[in-house]
Amino acid sequence: MGALRLILGDQLSHTISCLSDCDKQADTILICEVWEEATYVKHHKKKIAFIFSTMRHFAQELTEAGYQVDYIKLDDPGNTGSFTGEVERAIHRHRPEQVVATFPGEYRVLEGMHSWPELFQIDLVIREDERFLCSREDFESWAAGRKQPRMEYFYREMRKRYSILMDGDSPAGDRWNFDAENRLSPSRKLAVPTPYHCEPDAVTREVMALVEDRFADHFGDLSPFGFAVTRTQAFESFALFVKERLPFFGDYQDAMLQAEPWMYHAHCSFYLNCGLLDPLECVRIVEQAYRDGQASLNAAEGFIRQIIGWREYVRGIYWLKMPDYAEENFFETRRSLPAFFWDGDTSMNCMRQCIEETKHNAYAHHIQRLMVIGNFSLLCGLDPDAVNEWYLIVYADAYEWVELPNVSGMILYADGGYLASKPYAASGAYINKMSNYCQSCHYNVKEKTGPQACPFNYLYWDFLHRNREKLHRNPRLAMIYKTLDRMQEQKVKTLQRDADVFLRSLG
Ligand code: FAD
Ligand code: DLZ
Ligand code: SF4
Numbered sequence: 001m002g003a004l005r006l007i008l009g010d011q012l013s014h015t016i017s018c019l020s021d022c023d024k025q026a027d028t029i030l031i032c033e034v035w036e037e038a039t040y041v042k043h044h045k046k047k048i049a050f051i052f053s054t055m056r057h058f059a060q061e062l063t064e065a066g067y068q069v070d071y072i073k074l075d076d077p078g079n080t081g082s083f084t085g086e087v088e089r090a091i092h093r094h095r096p097e098q099v100v101a102t103f104p105g106e107y108r109v110l111e112g113m114h115s116w117p118e119l120f121q122i123d124l125v126i127r128e129d130e131r132f133l134c135s136r137e138d139f140e141s142w143a144a145g146r147k148q149p150r151m152e153y154f155y156r157e158m159r160k161r162y163s164i165l166m167d168g169d170s171p172a173g174d175r176w177n178f179d180a181e182n183r184l185s186p187s188r189k190l191a192v193p194t195p196y197h198c199e200p201d202a203v204t205r206e207v208m209a210l211v212e213d214r215f216a217d218h219f220g221d222l223s224p225f226g227f228a229v230t231r232t233q234a235f236e237s238f239a240l241f242v243k244e245r246l247p248f249f250g251d252y253q254d255a256m257l258q259a260e261p262w263m264y265h266a267h268c269s270f271y272l273n274c275g276l277l278d279p280l281e282c283v284r285i286v287e288q289a290y291r292d293g294q295a296s297l298n299a300a301e302g303f304i305r306q307i308i309g310w311r312e313y314v315r316g317i318y319w320l321k322m323p324d325y326a327e328e329n330f331f332e333t334r335r336s337l338p339a340f341f342w343d344g345d346t347s348m349n350c351m352r353q354c355i356e357e358t359k360h361n362a363y364a365h366h367i368q369r370l371m372v373i374g375n376f377s378l379l380c381g382l383d384p385d386a387v388n389e390w391y392l393i394v395y396a397d398a399y400e401w402v403e404l405p406n407v408s409g410m411i412l413y414a415d416g417g418y419l420a421s422k423p424y425a426a427s428g429a430y431i432n433k434m435s436n437y438c439q440s441c442h443y444n445v446k447e448k449t450g451p452q453a454c455p456f457n458y459l460y461w462d463f464l465h466r467n468r469e470k471l472h473r474n475p476r477l478a479m480i481y482k483t484l485d486r487m488q489e490q491k492v493k494t495l496q497r498d499a500d501v502f503l504r505s506l507g
Contacts, residue, residue: 002026004096006087009037009051010105010399012058013275014065014231017127018102024066030090031059032072035081040108041389044220046227046362047396049211053204053229054274060203061230070094074210084112084119091120098123103136105129105273106400107322131278132315133158133308139316148418152177154316155309162280164308165287165301172290177305178250178298185433186255193244195262196237197226204229219342219393221360227270227396234268234276241266242289250299254367256350256435261357265365266303269397272311279307306366314405317419326388328408330416331467333381338506341390348455349441350431351376362396367434369395374411375426379459380503381466384414422476425463428454449494455502462499465492 005018005027019029033055038048052074059071070093072079072086080086087099103126104110110126117124128135134142134154142157143149156176159165165172200208208222228234248264255263271277283304290300318325340346344355354368364373369391377387388407392398409419428445432438438445438454447453464471464484472481484492 001095001097002028004087004090004094004099005029006083006099006101007031007058008083008102008104008109009033009055010274011102011129012054013131013278014061015130015278016102016275017130018100019067020127022067024068027068028090028094028096029059029062029067029069030072030086031055031069032079032083032086033074034072034079034083034086035074036083038074038215041393042215042218043392044362044394044396045211045215045218045222046220046225047398048215048218049204049207049222049225050227050229050270050362050396051274052210053200053207054276056203056207057230058275074214082112083109084116087116088120091122096122098125100125100127102127103129105402107318107326108400131275132312133162133280134312134316136316136319139312140320143316143320148421149317150421151309151313154313155305158308158312159304162283162308164283165290165297165304172301173297178301179305181298182250182253182302183434184251184255186252186257186435190248190252190255190257190260192257192260192263193240195226195267196228196240197224198228198233198237200225201229219359220362228276231276234271237271238266238268238277238282238285241268242285242294246286246289246295246299246303248299250296250302253302254371254434256353256365256367256372256431256437258349258353258436258440261361261363261365263365267363270363272307273397273399273402279311283307311402314409314419315401317405317409318401321415321418325408325415326404328414328416329384330414331381331412331470333412334383335381335503335506337382337386337390338380347442348376349443350435350437353437358394362394364395369406370411370424371426371430371434374407375424375430375456376459378412378423378425379456379463380506381463382412384408384412387412416470417474422474423471425460426456427460428456431456449491449498453498458495458498459502461487461492461495465496 002023005022007016007029033052059069063069070090099122101113113126142154208225211222228237245264252264268277272279286300286303289295290297341355344352346352350372354364354372358364388404391407392403405419408414411424413420413423432445443454444452445454448457464480471477
């Protein structure tokens with residue numbers, strides 16, 4: 001007659017709030033693989049295998065720690081395929097006094113939970129997700145009255161609140177932000193370390209067979225599979241990052257190299273987001289590496305800003321603005337995704353690289369997501385719903401609370417500038433500066449118009465021209481619009497014509 005404690009697939013932390021006062025004798029923990037979660041978008045095969053395997057390992061650890069775990073596998077007889085159906089069945093099996101859950105990562109799931117007390121005539125307690133450093137209420141208070149909140153000021157608050165990289169009341173090194181030092185172009189001589197790889201064990205192999213069988217038509221390569229699936233393994237992966245990659249993280253944060261999908265990034269988003277790693281713990285480790293002289297300040301600060309700045313900030317915006325945020329479409333764009341988003345079959349080398357790597361790894365690093373695929377989606381005027389769905393499908397770290405603000409707010413500017421102060425639009429010159437992709441491309445990044453010209457070049461100016469009414473008052477775009485105004489009419493017409501031909505070719 002104890003409580004039924006529900007743990008979702010992205011809540012796999014031993015310290016999760018719904019477990020805090022668990023009575024190991026009286027309470028039951030419910031963890032369930034459900035068809036609805038695996039198919040509400042057709043997730044990458046690797047993402048499903050990663051989540052199911054991690055859920056199974058986590059359940060095993062809880063059982064070994066003496067908890068009573070009711071684990072429902074996808075193919076178990078009677079599995080109804082939804083959280084609501086599985087909670088109902090578990091209530092019939094265990095007759096609990098109440099259901100205890102932790103606040104979910106998606107609005108859609110929260111809405112489902114809110115229906116349970118009436119549906120099942122049961123008391124439901126939804127606890128705060130304490131793994132985040134800023135609660136939804138705190139973010140709301142911080143954002144109240146700010147017409148355009150900015151991440152940088154939020155980040156400084158978090159640094160002070162948690163005393164991270166602070167020397168007394170001042171930021172370490174007397175500056176809050178070292179981004180200006182974090183934009184080195186890559187050189188072909190960089191020796192990027194081999195990424196962490198964890199050979200699949202029997203549990204993972206069983207899950208992989210299930211995914212191959214039941215999700216054969218989903219996007220992505222299932223093998224080779226090398227993700228960590230336990231906290232210990234995820235910790236090993238993070239320790240390797242701190243030792244081998246962190247020293248270069250700052251310098252090459254924005255760099256891209258042909259056939260180097262992992263660069264100097266941490267590859268920890270999938271582990272943080274599903275609960276295997278704790279954000280504050282990772283941040284403290286990186287701060288210590290700086291204090292011990294193992295990493296420079298620009299590297300440590302750059303990494304820490306991503307976690308306590310961007311990660312918390314996008315989550316705050318998600319809960320502040322949902323459900324309306326999902327409907328935003330500032331530029332009123334409706335173009336479908338080009339077919340090559342699913343196979344990388346395009347002559348644009350940068351897009352081919354980033355999409356093929358995404359298909360292979362269920363991972364692409366930030367600048368590939370933002371300045372290649374994201375930039376392309378913005379310039380071409382792709383439909384925000386389609387772009388959001390794609391990003392939610394293809395990355396192993398994607399849950400709506402983090403995916404939606406990054407896509408609608410950061411890359412598509414679909415919220416009209418609430419999250420970002422200007423659209424992240426760029427011509428081919430940016431990609432050429434930050435990568436070596438252009439050297440192996442069918443197109444010529446130096447040409448602005450004509451059949452050999454890099455499509456990013458004419459698409460960039462066409463985007464600015466097309467959206468002049470909506471953007472020209474933005475002070476951060478004033479210089480760009482002055483340049484556009486100075487262009488000869490004939491040149492603008494040629495850019496528009498080339499953009500039009502290209503956009504039509506997308507189908
Ligand atoms: P690193 O570069 O090593 O950064 C360290 C950590 O900082 C990341 O693990 C992540 O937890 C955090 N972080 C960095 N940037 C962001 C950001 N903009 N928003 C939130 N957290 C951030 N991240 C996701 O976790 N899930 C997503 O679904 C997701 N979708 C994205 C979509 C787009 C269009 C863009 C531009 C970014 C998206 N990001 C997303 C943010 C970022 O690209 C990934 O967190 C990062 O690439 C993960 O790789 P990493 O762990 O090696 O990150
Ligand atoms: C992403 C995912 C998948 C593929 N499958 C499951 C599942 O079967 N059971 C589960 O509890 N969670 C799964 N998840 C993660 C959920 O989608 C996630 O917990 C919610 O979207 C809330 O963030
Ligand atoms: Fe991408 Fe243009 Fe460079 Fe080709 S030339 S890789 S399309 S930026």
